[in-house]
Amino acid sequence: MEQRFLTCIGCPMGCQLTVEMDKGEVISVSGNTCKRGDIYARKEVTNPTRIVTSTIAVKGGDKARVSCKTASDIPKDKIFAVMKDINHAVCEAPVKIGTVLIPDVAGTGVSVIATRNIAKVS
Amino acid sequence: MKSIDIVIVGGGPAGLAAAVAARKAGCDSILILERDGELGGILNQCIHNGFGLHTFKEELTGPEYAGRFIDQAMELNIDYKLNTMVMDISRDKVVTAMNRTDGMFQIQAKAVILAMGCRERPRGALNIPGYRPAGIFSAGTAQRLVNIEGYMPGREVVILGSGDIGLIMARRMTLEGAKVKVVAELMPYSGGLKRNIVQCLDDYGIPLKLSHTVVDIEGKEHITAVTIAEVGPDRKPIPGTEERYTCDTLLLSCGLIPENELSQSAGVEMSRITSGPVVNESLETNIPGVFACGNVLHVHDLVDYVSEEAARAGQNAVKYVKGELGTVSDSTKGRINLVATDGVRYTVPSTIDPDRMEENLTVRFRVGDVYKDSYVSVYFGDERVQHRKRQILAPGEMEQIIVKKQDLLARPDMDTITIKIEKD
Ligand SMILES: Cc1cc2nc3c(=O)[nH]c(=O)nc-3n(C[C@H](O)[C@H](O)[C@H](O)COP(=O)(O)OP(=O)(O)OC[C@H]3O[C@@H](n4cnc5c(N)ncnc54)[C@H](O)[C@@H]3O)c2cc1C
Numbered sequence: 245m246e247q248r249f250l251t252c253i254g255c256p257m258g259c260q261l262t263v264e265m266d267k268g269e270v271i272s273v274s275g276n277t278c279k280r281g282d283i284y285a286r287k288e289v290t291n292p293t294r295i296v297t298s299t300i301a302v303k304g305g306d307k308a309r310v311s312c313k314t315a316s317d318i319p320k321d322k323i324f325a326v327m328k329d330i331n332h333a334v335c336e337a338p339v340k341i342g343t344v345l346i347p348d349v350a351g352t353g354v355s356v357i358a359t360r361n362i363a364k365v366s
Numbered sequence: 367m368k369s370i371d372i373v374i375v376g377g378g379p380a381g382l383a384a385a386v387a388a389r390k391a392g393c394d395s396i397l398i399l400e401r402d403g404e405l406g407g408i409l410n411q412c413i414h415n416g417f418g419l420h421t422f423k424e425e426l427t428g429p430e431y432a433g434r435f436i437d438q439a440m441e442l443n444i445d446y447k448l449n450t451m452v453m454d455i456s457r458d459k460v461v462t463a464m465n466r467t468d469g470m471f472q473i474q475a476k477a478v479i480l481a482m483g484c485r486e487r488p489r490g491a492l493n494i495p496g497y498r499p500a501g502i503f504s505a506g507t508a509q510r511l512v513n514i515e516g517y518m519p520g521r522e523v524v525i526l527g528s529g530d531i532g533l534i535m536a537r538r539m540t541l542e543g544a545k546v547k548v549v550a551e552l553m554p555y556s557g558g559l560k561r562n563i564v565q566c567l568d569d570y571g572i573p574l575k576l577s578h579t580v581v582d583i584e585g586k587e588h589i590t591a592v593t594i595a596e597v598g599p600d601r602k603p604i605p606g607t608e609e610r611y612t613c614d615t616l617l618l619s620c621g622l623i624p625e626n627e628l629s630q631s632a633g634v635e636m637s638r639i640t641s642g643p644v645v646n647e648s649l650e651t652n653i654p655g656v657f658a659c660g661n662v663l664h665v666h667d668l669v670d671y672v673s674e675e676a677a678r679a680g681q682n683a684v685k686y687v688k689g690e691l692g693t694v695s696d697s698t699k700g701r702i703n704l705v706a707t708d709g710v711r712y713t714v715p716s717t718i719d720p721d722r723m724e725e726n727l728t729v730r731f732r733v734g735d736v737y738k739d740s741y742v743s744v745y746f747g748d749e750r751v752q753h754r755k756r757q758i759l760a761p762g763e764m765e766q767i768i769v770k771k772q773d774l775l776a777r778p779d780m781d782t783i784t785i786k787i788e789k790d
């Protein structure tokens with residue numbers, strides 16, 4: 245039996261949650277005031293995911309960097325692998341919001357897309 | 367002198383939403399003046415996600431949220447001037463501005479919308495004597511350096527203040543390879559959102575020390591270490607609790623303050639609590655035809671509320687220009703004062719003229735402390751009309767109540783509405 249302690253992010257209450265786990269299976273969640281805390285805790289201990297946002301270098305644009313994000317959430321333990329790919333990437337202007345900058349980042353199957361427009365300068 | 371119906375000062379989310387709403391309400395003479403080189407305001411440097419859940423039902427990053435409003439403004443052919451600094455607004459609404467191509471110029475506006483946003487509290491927050499070595503930045507400056515310029519201010523970081531910008535930057539710098547050693551917060555609670563504490567600090571094992579402050583900074587040319595200590599209830603450091611952290615960067619995240627030099631010189635009446643203008647139900651200041659919205663009015667944490675509030679300012683400005691807003695009676699008769707007391711710090715608006723209000727008016731406010739299992743109560747005169755139980759109320763979250771026009775018209779003699787926090 246193993247215990248995990250979390251803070252629920254569902255609302256400003258920030259309930260302190262305790263999750264009882266056995267061999268990777270959730271046995272119980274306690275400390276939550278409402279159902280959302282239970283759902284959050286189960287997802288967070290079995291499959292935590294995050295959206296990663298950063299910037300990528302641009303060549304020939306009216307700005308030196310373009311802001312970007314993973315098109316959907318990626319496993320939490322892949323955050324730094326995703327950042328490594330982002331920091332090695334260079335893209336060419338023009339870029340539009342939604343342009344795919346890195347397909348399948350760090351083998352997650354998720355792409356990194358631009359979150360702002362960059363115009364080309366000659 | 368050139369004449370324009372509505373001049374909007376600031377092209378951030380507030381200015382953009384006001385312009386879009388004013389155009390949709392039928393005004394064809396609108397000009398946005400923005401001192402920066404692009405529209406979008408502070409959102410351009412807020413590259414993290416978490417914007418627009420209310421407005422667009424999806425989680426956008428700051429630039430994407432700004433992008434949606436910029437697109438709307440472009441589709442509606444709204445005029446704007448970039449790199450243009452507004453220098454002065456006179457009581458009779460002559461706007462003086464300056465840029466490189468036009469030099470200094472003046473515009474006679476029929477209505478003005480103040481949307482200048484806010485800036486970070488100055489370093490004075492760092493209440494320790496001595497001179498300042500290099501390596502000390504406000505969190506927002508660091509955000510601009512990292513996200514816009516692509517420049518990392520340092521590798522070993524200590525953050526003072528746990529406002530959202532500080533939390534966001536703790537994660538941002540960690541992702542870029544820096545070691546964020548600690549976030550120290552003077553208050554016994556964080557002003558930041560729970561979600562940011564979990565996803566920006568807990569995710570990366572960054573400790574948050576509540577009731578702590580910086581008591582010493584080392585380094586001659588460049589910062590080399592800081593010492594933090596626990597503070598007692600009097601917020602004075604407790605001897606013997608000092609901890610030293612070597613670092614090359616200290617970020618200060620000590621809150622935001624509305625940017626109102628322009629409003630003040632125009633003669634706009636200011637609130638000492640919000641540091642923003644005092645406004646009536648129409649978001650109009652004491653100068654008829656001068657409106658305020660967004661962070662220049664009071665600091666918002668959700669941009670969705672900024673957009674909604676700004677749209678109302680835009681619509682009201684159009685009514686004013688068309689002469690449909692109705693004049694404010696010179697006597698206080700018919701005007702209801704909103705009183706914030708017992709834990710409620712302020713309300714926006716401060717007064718309501720029932721004849722000029724919409725059917726349902728949103729009144730926003732903040733509390734001054736953390737309250738658990740308490741009630742938000744609204745009194746019309748002495749009569750309690752709303753009494754809503756809340757599990758938690760915190761200074762970091764803006765609250766709201768709705769006031770109905772019919773309820774006010776039914777009470778012609780009422781002159782105050784009181785909002786307070788009650789235990790039962
Ligand atoms: C770091 C940070 C993180 C945030 N995170 C979130 C979040 O996750 N989710 C969320 O919903 N909200 C968030 N917010 C809040 C939200 O972004 C702001 O409330 C919103 O941007 C305020 O809009 P505004 O138009 O009032 O101000 P601003 O965006 O500051 O725009 C004001 C504009 O006015 C211009 N200006 C000022 N003075 C003059 C002058 N004299 N002449 C001409 N132009 C002038 C400025 O250049 C600027 O462009 C965050 C805010 C900050 C600062």
Ligand code: SF4
Pocket residue numbers: 252253254255256257258259275276277278279280281282
């Ligand atoms: S469990 Fe429910 S009440 Fe508690 S923080 Fe989560 S959402 Fe809020």
